[in-house]
Amino acid sequence: MSQKPINFLHLSTLVAVAILVGTELVGASWAAGWALGGLFQLDPMISHALEALFSLLGFIGLYFFMKTAVRNEPIRG
Known part of the structure; x- marks a missing residue:
């Protein structure tokens, strides 16, 4: 079973949003x-x-925010 490649644009968006919203x-x-x-x-x-x-x-709020963000902006795909 092969996985889809990582979409680095989505990954960088999620990292940036985690830093901004987390702060x-x-x-x-x-x-x-x-x-x-x-x-x-x-x-x-x-x-x-x-x-x-x-x-x-x-931190709990950040966890749930990121969970929703990853669901709407998947890293793989």
């Missing part, structure tokens, strides 16, 4: 945790925990 999602998520910690004057440990939680949510 935006994870950065905004981390900043939201930092802002909420400062707004409510939370303990620094709680603030860091919020930052980590929101960053994790940003």
Whole structure:
């Protein structure tokens, strides 16, 4: 069974979109945790925990975004 060749135009598009959207999602998520910690004057440990939680949510969002992007812009084909 032979596989289709890699379409490097699609691959480069997906890599660029992963970098751009990933930076935006994870950065905004981390900043939201930092802002909420400062707004409510939370303990620094709680603030860091919020930052980590929101960053994790940003990575989860990036995962689902990229899953959809690869489905619509296949690497092979």
